[in-house]
Amino acid sequence: MPGLVMFGRRWAIGSDDFVLPGAFELSVRLVWWIGILVLYTVHKGQFNCPGGGLLHSYLLVLLVLLAFIICALSALVYISMQGTISNPGPRKSLPKLLYTRLFLYFPEFIWAVVGAVWVSDSSVHCEKTVINVIIGTLIASWVIIVFTIIGVVIVFDPLGGKKTFYLPDGVNRNLESSQSGQLLYNVKSTATRVWEKRIRLLCCCIVQDDDHRVAFTSIAELFRAYFSDTDLVPSDIAAGLTLLHQEQDKMESCPKEPEEVLCHSPSSLATDDLDIELENAAHYMQFAAAAYGWPYYIYTNPFTALCKLSGDCCRSRPTDADITGSDRRNFHFGSILKMTGLQYRDFIHISFHNKIYEIPFFVALDHKKEAIVVAVRGTLSFEDILTDLSADCEDLTLEDVLENGFVHKGITQAANYIYQKLINDGILNQAFTIAPEYKLVIVGHSLGGGTASILAIMLRNSFPTLRCYAFSPPGGLLSKSLADYTKHFIVSVIVGKDLVARLSMPNMEDLKRRIVRIVANCNRPKYQILLRGCWYEVFGGDPENFPTELDGRSQDALTQPLLAEESLMVHRSPSYSALEDEPRVNSPPQYPHLYLPGKIIHIVEESSPGRWCSSDIKYTARWSNERVFSSILISPKMITDHMPDVVLKALNSLSQEQGSCTSC
Secondary structure, three states: OOOOEEOOEEEOOOOOOOHHHHHHHHHHHHHHHHHHHHHHHHOOOOOOOOOHHHHHHHHHHHHHHHHHHHHHHHHHHHHHOOOEOOEOHHHOOHHHHHHHHHHOHHHHHHHHHHHHHHHHOOOOOOOHHHHHHHHHHHHHHHHHHHHHHHHHHHHEOOOOOOHHHOOOOOOOOOOOOHHHHHHHHHHHHHHHHHHHHHHHHHOOOOOOOHHHHHHHHHHHHHHHHHHOOEOOOHHHHHHHHHHHHHHHHHHHHOOOOOOOOOOOOOOOHHHHHHHHHHHHHHHHHHHHHHOOOHHHHHHHOOOOHHHHHHOOOOOOOOOOOEEEOOOHHHHHHHHHHHHHOOOHHHEEEEEOOOEOOEOOEEEEEEOOOOEEEEEEOOOOOHHHHHHHHOOOEEEEOOOOOOOOEEEEHHHHHHHHHHHHHHHHOOHHHHHHHHOOOOEEEEEEEOHHHHHHHHHHHHHOOOOOOOEEEEEOOOOOOEOHHHHHHHHHOEEEEEEOOOOHHHOOHHHHHHHHHHHHHHHHOEOOOHHHHHHHHHHHHHHOOOOOOOOEOOOOOOOOHHHOOOHHHHHOEOOOOHHHHHHOOOOOOOOOOOOOOOEOOOEEEEEEEEEOOOOOOOOOOEEEEEEEOHHHHOOOOOOOOOOHHHOHHHHHHHHHHHHHHHHHHHHO
16 A cells, blocks of 8 residues: 655555554553553552652553553554555544554653663662562563664655655646756656665675766666655565465466477477486586585585585695685685586686676586586675676677677676686687687576576677576576577576566566556455465465455456556556556557577476475476566565575486486
């Protein structure tokens, strides 16, 4: 629902967000009030100790104050339970109750100070039990006050005073006029500065240069543009994701036509090709995972990794390999050696250097597959996150390549950095001098997969036999022409409902539109949605059939936005044009569609007895296409399916199953 307006500004909390925290505080206050009442009743007439008179007055006033607070909380929780997310009308009196509740903090604070003074008075010699209860009361008071202050800081919206300045599209405004133009410019500039400050605060621990400042501004513009057209609070988004997950599971349980086109023919030539690629992918995924170094090795071997690495930490660095960047105690290189099974002499170049747009990689000789492997590391630092989030599009123009198009800006700059190292520093020449008959293979996971894909495009003309294996690459990577061009030499591997493989700005806009629609049209209160959603995510069960305003509407009417949806939009976004009856055909999309690189292998779970984990998970693999990943799927495994250990486990499982079938 629209953010709550109090003290003349918008806050990042809705009027229906006080049910659960209010109920929790109400239960604490009730227990507290009953305890004080029992204490007062038991010790009534026994306040003759030094300081007992003040104690008697303190307990009486505290009982009355707690009674007022309990009444205010009860009314606050009851009013907050009324209505729905998009229908705040029954909750219109909540701000007055909230003002009352906040006013009661002043006497509570004063009385907490009085109690602290009484307890610290050395002349008080009352019963020890009474003093301990008063100390417990003071601790509870101060804890609630501190948490309230923290809560106010969390829900404070720096743009709250500017939010109402956005003008709806229905208002006829003259953007050429100096007043309206300057107004919109000021609002956008303020929003961009706020996001930039947030990003700088998150990245305060890294050294910041000109590249960082440019990236901060670019990312801030991206976040500002994405979040500026809706009036949703965080709990609305959580409720929307919960509803979307249940709706998605309900649709998947219904019999329907298969969404993915299986690209194998009766002659099973494509099936044989898939088996070969799966075997290669399982092998090269070890290199992609090894690029993460010791963090991944310790993560996958928590009990034995340190013991195994400690034997290598004191060894001197090998002279055969060219190593750049920091690798204290040789932990990174030792982990790479153990995960790949290679020898020191097999490494041509290893770079642990890490800055924004400059990510670690290594070049090694793989004698088993007779390949020179370039393995690029995925996201593992704040610098890598900034590279990921630099999601603007830029042109990629290459000689002798007709399929030029748009690419992800940050990942392209990372690929260009590695390209300059490989070519200008003679790293590949050195490798092919040692093994001239070997082929070139580029691999990477996540950010590394996207970088490896664009690097492969750059090197394709110089190395026509080049192959690239991109594991869980970002979805918004290549334009359609470039994605089609890479199908000849790049294979992408995606597991399950991996979020990153579906991440692109058009998909994010689509997700926002779907959240707005399902949240605005659900006829249940938010607290019921969240409670039911938590139960469903943890324990499973049948998806809830929430009634909505969409029930009973004709198919034509479903293409029109409802008033409830429009109330959650500050102004029309590009994604919302899909709901208009007359979309603007001539206006270009704000975000061009970018796709996954190459041919796509989609690995899905065949069976899983448990909801969260299973000791016997079986996987199936199939050729897929980029249209399958044109929408973000909500699932508890949308993050874990992206993790490199899960991808490696799935590939090893399929490879072992294929080997056992071959032996049979």
